Amino acid sequence: MSEKRMANFLPMKNYILYCLNRLINQYNLDGPFLDIGCGNGDISRFAATKKWQGKAIDISQEAVCHAQKELADFKGVSVELKSFFEEKTFYQTIFLIDVLEHLEDDCAALEKIYSLLNQEGHVIFSIPSNPCEWRWDDNFYGHYRRYTRADVREKLSAAGLEPLVFWDFTYPVFWIMRRLYTRLKSAPHEPSTGKTELTKMSSLRNSWNIPVLSSLLSRDFFIWKAVYAMQFAFFKKKVEKGHGMIVLAKKTR
Numbered sequence: 001m002s003e004k005r006m007a008n009f010l011p012m013k014n015y016i017l018y019c020l021n022r023l024i025n026q027y028n029l030d031g032p033f034l035d036i037g038c039g040n041g042d043i044s045r046f047a048a049t050k051k052w053q054g055k056a057i058d059i060s061q062e063a064v065c066h067a068q069k070e071l072a073d074f075k076g077v078s079v080e081l082k083s084f085f086e087e088k089t090f091y092q093t094i095f096l097i098d099v100l101e102h103l104e105d106d107c108a109a110l111e112k113i114y115s116l117l118n119q120e121g122h123v124i125f126s127i128p129s130n131p132c133e134w135r136w137d138d139n140f141y142g143h144y145r146r147y148t149r150a151d152v153r154e155k156l157s158a159a160g161l162e163p164l165v166f167w168d169f170t171y172p173v174f175w176i177m178r179r180l181y182t183r184l185k186s187a188p189h190e191p192s193t194g195k196t197e198l199t200k201m202s203s204l205r206n207s208w209n210i211p212v213l214s215s216l217l218s219r220d221f222f223i224w225k226a227v228y229a230m231q232f233a234f235f236k237k238k239v240e241k242g243h244g245m246i247v248l249a250k251k252t253r
Helices: 010-027 042-048 061-070 108-118 136-140 149-158 173-184 195-200 213-217 224-233
Strands: 031-036 052-058 076-080 091-097 117-128 161-168 245-250
Touching: 010 042, 010 117, 010 173, 010 224, 031 042, 031 061, 042 052, 042 061, 042 076, 052 061, 052 091, 061 076, 076 173, 091 108, 091 213, 108 117, 108 149, 117 224, 136 173, 149 161, 149 245
Parallel strands: 031 052, 031 091, 052 076, 091 117
Antiparallel strands: 117 245, 161 245
């Protein structure tokens, strides 16, 4: 279960949105927004339900088609097939959910993010954390790296961005599930594919596909709400323990 792709697993998706909602409320974030690597449009839909206007972009034609259908009822959100390096509009909030690990030059990406933010604007991104947590699913989705808190601080500072929040969104429940999952299930055997193509496919590929069990765990059981409350209250700051973190940063210069 890799981060955004594990988010195709409904309980993980809902917990990520739970954390994003807490960040937005705590820091009074607002649109217009840019959703980079929008995948099937979940994050943009979440923002649109808050009456935000903005744009969703992806380099995958298939992902853009999915996002267009998902966002068809929200006239204030446009969907485009493009790289964010081509973007020139300014935004108040930028979402970068499971994108940086797919980019060979993540420092150049952060500099571009800086250039797209309004003064005092914010970027929220999620990334795979802790290099010791590298598993076969990182290769499956075309990751270049996993991050430490120190890595992120250094790269954000170099780009003119100030980190405000580091929250783990996996430990302990989803971390345990991924540990078991990557041991019990073997890596898919596929023809060799470059990281760019793996990235284009990643938002719509789901390695969490164990028959029956996947469906059972994905049901909207009341217990998941208790899990969210427990993880958020006691473990969100333990980024050194989990396998994925959410980071909020602010444009300062």
